[in-house]
Amino acid sequence: xxxEVTLEDVAKAAxxxxxxxxxxxxxxxxxxxxxxxxxxxxRVAESxxxxxxxxxxxxRVQSTMTVGVVIPDLTNPIFPPMVRGIENYLxxxxxxxxxxxxxxxxxxxxxxxxxxxxxxxxxxxxxxxADNHETIPRMFDQxxxxxxxxxxAGAVPYPLVTGDDEDGxxxxxxxxxxxxxxxxxxxxxxxxxxTTRIRAREIVRVCGDLGITCDVVPVENLRVDAGTSxxxxxxxxxxxxxxxxxxxxLLALGALRSIRAHGLSCPGDISVIGFNDMPFAAEFSPGxxxxxxxxxxxxxxxxxxxxxxxxxxxxSPRVVTLPVRLIVRQSTGPASSx
Amino acid sequence: xxxEVTLEDVAKAAxxxxxxxxxxxxxxxxxxxxxxxxxxxxRVAESxxxxxxxxxxxxRVQSTMTVGVVIPDLTNPIFPPMVRGIENYLxxxxxxxxxxxxxxxxxxxxxxxxxxxxxxxxxxxxxxxADNHETIPRMFDQxxxxxxxxxxAGAVPYPLVTGDDEDGxxxxxxxxxxxxxxxxxxxxxxxxxxTTRIRAREIVRVCGDLGITCDVVPVENLRVDAGTSxxxxxxxxxxxxxxxxxxxxLLALGALRSIRAHGLSCPGDISVIGFNDMPFAAEFSPGxxxxxxxxxxxxxxxxxxxxxxxxxxxxSPRVVTLPVRLIVRQSTGPASSx
DNA sequence: TAAACTTGTGCAATCGATTGCGAGTTGGCG
DNA sequence: CGCCAACTCGCAATCGATTGCACAAGTTTA
Numbered sequence: 216x217x218x219e220v221t222l223e224d225v226a227k228a229a230x231x232x233x234x235x236x237x238x239x240x241x242x243x244x245x246x247x248x249x250x251x252x253x254x255x256x257x258r259v260a261e262s263x264x265x266x267x268x269x270x271x272x273x274x275r276v277q278s279t280m281t282v283g284v285v286i287p288d289l290t291n292p293i294f295p296p297m298v299r300g301i302e303n304y305l306x307x308x309x310x311x312x313x314x315x316x317x318x319x320x321x322x323x324x325x326x327x328x329x330x331x332x333x334x335x336x337x338x339x340x341x342x343x344x345a346d347n348h349e350t351i352p353r354m355f356d357q358x359x360x361x362x363x364x365x366x367x368a369g370a371v372p373y374p375l376v377t378g379d380d381e382d383g384x385x386x387x388x389x390x391x392x393x394x395x396x397x398x399x400x401x402x403x404x405x406x407x408x409x410t411t412r413i414r415a416r417e418i419v420r421v422c423g424d425l426g427i428t429c430d431v432v433p434v435e436n437l438r439v440d441a442g443t444s445x446x447x448x449x450x451x452x453x454x455x456x457x458x459x460x461x462x463x464x465l466l467a468l469g470a471l472r473s474i475r476a477h478g479l480s481c482p483g484d485i486s487v488i489g490f491n492d493m494p495f496a497a498e499f500s501p502g503x504x505x506x507x508x509x510x511x512x513x514x515x516x517x518x519x520x521x522x523x524x525x526x527x528x529x530x531s532p533r534v535v536t537l538p539v540r541l542i543v544r545q546s547t548g549p550a551s552s553x
Numbered sequence: 554x555x556x557e558v559t560l561e562d563v564a565k566a567a568x569x570x571x572x573x574x575x576x577x578x579x580x581x582x583x584x585x586x587x588x589x590x591x592x593x594x595x596r597v598a599e600s601x602x603x604x605x606x607x608x609x610x611x612x613r614v615q616s617t618m619t620v621g622v623v624i625p626d627l628t629n630p631i632f633p634p635m636v637r638g639i640e641n642y643l644x645x646x647x648x649x650x651x652x653x654x655x656x657x658x659x660x661x662x663x664x665x666x667x668x669x670x671x672x673x674x675x676x677x678x679x680x681x682x683a684d685n686h687e688t689i690p691r692m693f694d695q696x697x698x699x700x701x702x703x704x705x706a707g708a709v710p711y712p713l714v715t716g717d718d719e720d721g722x723x724x725x726x727x728x729x730x731x732x733x734x735x736x737x738x739x740x741x742x743x744x745x746x747x748t749t750r751i752r753a754r755e756i757v758r759v760c761g762d763l764g765i766t767c768d769v770v771p772v773e774n775l776r777v778d779a780g781t782s783x784x785x786x787x788x789x790x791x792x793x794x795x796x797x798x799x800x801x802x803l804l805a806l807g808a809l810r811s812i813r814a815h816g817l818s819c820p821g822d823i824s825v826i827g828f829n830d831m832p833f834a835a836e837f838s839p840g841x842x843x844x845x846x847x848x849x850x851x852x853x854x855x856x857x858x859x860x861x862x863x864x865x866x867x868x869s870p871r872v873v874t875l876p877v878r879l880i881v882r883q884s885t886g887p888a889s890s891x
Numbered sequence: 892t893a894a895a896c897t898t899g900t901g902c903a904a905t906c907g908a909t910t911g912c913g914a915g916t917t918g919g920c921g
Numbered sequence: 922c923g924c925c926a927a928c929t930c931g932c933a934a935t936c937g938a939t940t941g942c943a944c945a946a947g948t949t950t951a
Contacts, residue, residue: 221907232931237909244910249929264695269671270617271907273608274936281651281672289637290832295627302627302654311668313619314652316640330649333607334619357602468836494628498806500838559937570901575939582940587899609937612906 220265229259236260240267273335282521283313283331285324286342291437291465292493293510294342297364300514301340308522310337317343319436325350332359338521340514344368344375346407360524362531364517367409374524374531376517378508378539380410380490384417384460386541387488387506388425391458395550396486398428402445402461402470404437411437411462414490418460430456434466442469443476450477457485457550464489464496464505471499471546482548492542502544509537558603567597574598578605611673620859621651621669623662624680629775629803630831631848632680635702638852639678646860648675655681657774663688670697676859678852682706682713684745698862700869702855705747712862712869714855716846716877718748718828722755722798724879725826725844726763729796733888734824736766740783740799740808742775749775749800752828756798768794772804780807781814788815795823795888802827802834802843809837809884820886830880840882847875 226233231252238244239256248256273279284301286294302312313336315327324343328350331339338360344351344367351368354361363375391399401418404411415431422429434445442461449456450473461467467489474481481487481501489496492507520531564571569590576582577594586594611617622639624632640650651674653665662681666688669677676698682689682705689706692699701713729737739756742749753769760767772783780799787794788811799805805827812819819825819839827834830845858869 222909223907233908234910234932235930237907238930241909247929252929266667266670268612268673268907270608270611270673271936272909274606274612274907274938275909277936279608279672289627289633289640292630292633292832295630295633298652299627299654302652306653306668311672312652314636314640314650315644316637329604330644332604334617334649335606335608468833471836494630495806495833495837498809498837499833500836500840502838560939561937571938572902572940573900575937576900579939585899590899606937609906610939612908612937613939615906 220263221268222265225256225260225263225265228263229256231256278337279335280309281311281313281334281336282518283315283328283334283336283339284342285315285317285327285331285339287319288316289314292495293365293464293491293508296494296510297342297514300511300516301364301518302514303511304515304518305522310522319343321345321348321350324348328354337525338362340364340517340521341368342366344409345405346409360521362517362521362524364513365410367534372533374520375534376513376520377410377534377536378491378506378513379536380413380539381417383490383506383508383539383541384414385421386539387460387490388418388421388427390504390541390543390547391460391486391488392425392427394458394486394547396427396458397550398430398456399458399460400430400432400449400456402442402459402463402466403431403433404462404466405435406433414462428456434462437463437465439465439469439472442466443473444469446470446473447476450474450479458488458547459485460488460490462490464491464493464503467503467505467546468499471501471503481546484551486547486550488547497542497544499546501546504544504547505542507540507542509539512537558601559606560603563594563598563601563603566601567594569594578603616675617673618647619649619651619672619674620856621653621666621672621674621677622680623653623655623665623669623677625657626654627652630833631703631802631829631846634832634848635680635852638849638854639702639856640852641849642853642856643860648860657681659683659686659688662686666692675863676700678702678855678859679706680704682747683743684747698859700855700859700862702851703748705872710871712858713872714851714858715748715872715874716844716851717874718751718877719755721828721844721846721877721879722752723759724877725798725828726756726759726765728842728879728881728885729798729824729826730763730765732796732824732885734765734796735888736768736794737796737798738768738770738787738794740780740797740801740804741769741771742800742804743773744771752800766794772800775801775803777803777807777810780804781811782807784808784811785814788812788817796826796885797823798826798828800828802829802831802841805841805843805884806837809839809841819884822889824885824888826885834880835882837884839884842882842885843880845878845880847877850875 222233226236239248239253317324342364346369361373367375403415489505492505496503560571564574577586577591655662680702684707699711741753772779827843830843834841
């Protein structure tokens with residue numbers, strides 16, 4: 216049923232030893248085989264429909280040419296571009312990606328990583344980092360090659376590729392300041408994600424510098440609904456802020472929904488500004504002002520770091536920060552005077 | 554550097570033969586080993602940090618417990634839900650997914666499939682079907698296990714899981730008919746994709762039944778820009794339709810952009826209705842009326858068919874059609890009278 | 892008490908490709 | 922003519938786990 220043509224078969228058909236076939240078919244070692252022989256072997260291999268068995272090869276050479284990519288949830292729109300970036304880079308270098316979602320559950324993360332480790336991936340790109348998880352540190356102790364993307368993982372000295380959250384937050388707040396906003400709210404993600412924690416820390420710092428009042432409102436997770444209900448709670452009481460800066464576009468989207476549901480207008484009554492610039496953020500109603508994080512480049516860079524680590528053995532810089540840029544759309548406007 | 558603990562190591566440490574360790578650690582064969590021994594072996598294995606080498610296992614048992622998922626482009630928003638559906642089902646059954654994008658290029662498709670075949674995936678789920686590609690038929694001849702998702706691939710008798718395009722189109726057109734539309738435009742995708750071809754065929758049929766004039770406008774590909782420029786061309790000349798039905802939400806989005814750019818209003822001047830109900834279609838401006846295709850279920854069902862094929866060897870029904878449902882939002886309204 | 896089972900474990904072949912080592916051939920050069 | 926280098930290519934071990942078969946010890950049955 217399956218393709219069963221083996222090196223041995225090709226060897227027999229070509230009248231040579233399988234070792235010769237192996238060398239003839241591998242670009243690296245092709246040069247030690249007679250040119251005529253190579254041509255003959257290649258021809259025979261094709262006519263027999265030989266396709267090399269990387270499983271067997273992996274066992275022998277101790278490398279599978281696959282990397283495990285661990286993300287929280289593919290349907291979170293920031294991840295597809297990242298995975299694409301990873302995949303594009305890796306494909307060019309002969310690697311294939313084994314994908315695993317974890318749904319933000321530490322158990323599923325552990326399970327996913329175990330499953331990938333059993334399959335002997337050469338390395339990991341992990342985007343599920345959280346400060347309190349134990350898995351990543353243990354991997355470090357075992358000497359497993361890992362690059363973190365987007366989120367850090369506590370004190371583990373793995374390289375981390377991320378957008379410049381601090382600069383992004385500065386751009387966002389300065390934009391609001393120019394528009395006259397003096398009292399804003401920050402929707403903060405969970406404390407144990409480095410990204411959301413840094414963003415929260417940074418926005419209060421920048422607001423302090425500019426003389427803006429900033430209320431940090433914690434949100435239990437990064438889903439749209441959580442953003443909606445958090446803003447619902449704000450708007451169900453007397454309130455006095457004029458803008459909302461959300462740690463994530465999905466939370467910003469939740470804010471937009473809540474504002475609309477309360478019969479208020481954005482940006483008329485409240486301006487909203489997101490973070491990440493997820494795909495289609497421009498199409499929202501109103502188009503979402505957001506800080507564009509180069510998600511595909513984060514993926515590609517993470518892949519690049521991993522590949523150099525795998526091929527040259529040398530470790531990479533501790534953290535790579537990619538530049539971000541504020542994209543102004545319709546969800547931000549002059550502060551309302553109420 | 555890597556985990557090098559092998560069965561042999563565990564065996565030595567536990568004072569038994571590696572065959573016994575193998576049996577003790579495999580739930581299937583655990584029963585033939587003495588209970589005491591199992592416990593001892595498990596303990597030793599854990600303390601040594603043994604993680605089973607599926608590469609070696611695969612070679613021996615001729616099965617890798619991985620499936621290749623081939624899609625055009627992960628950043629097309631209809632695919633992440635589908636891949637999630639696939640992954641969820643497969644993970645529950647011990648399989649892992651190897652992901653590959655092809656960017657609608659037949660060469661890349663061929664390359665991706667070859668790469669996955671070399672890694673000896675147990676089967677494929679392919680969403681890049683096109684009538685003129687040669688790869689899929691060849692796979693069939695080789696007896697490779699494949700399930701097609703979303704798009705068919707010519708006359709190949711592989712099972713196909715898809716949404717009910719015909720019923721969906723009927724619902725869409727009837728909705729427009731009720732709103733008074735009598736002249737509409739269909740933005741049609743490429744001819745060689747079964748999905749878009751069927752949708753085009755069906756919309757003209759239904760329009761014929763209802764006495765609606767339907768102009769089919771071909772669009773070269775399924776990207777947003779292509780939709781925009783197609784509608785640009787329509788609106789740059791005299792026109793008389795009152796609604797646009799697009800083969801895909803991305804094309805519909807392109808239409809929305811063009812309408813806005815021409816200073817027209819949707820649905821005031823032109824109603825727009827999409828297909829697939831991609832994530833966040835509700836957030837567009839205006840919220841996009843669309844036919845909801847259960848993408849995650851398509852993925853899950855495709856995975857289910859593949860797994861039963863792999864485990865029971867028996868082939869599945871030729872085509873599984875999942876029900877779809879029109880979701881009415883703000884982009885459709887009464888026909889304008891011009 | 893011997894024969895017939897059960898139970899638990901070891902032995903060794905096997906999956907398919909890679910690669911260090913060595914042998915055979917050819918050709919060049921002194 | 923002889924020696925050595927350069928090419929080619931075959932041999933066999935190896936990667937780590939699985940599994941049919943055999944064998945030993947203990948248990949039941951006739």
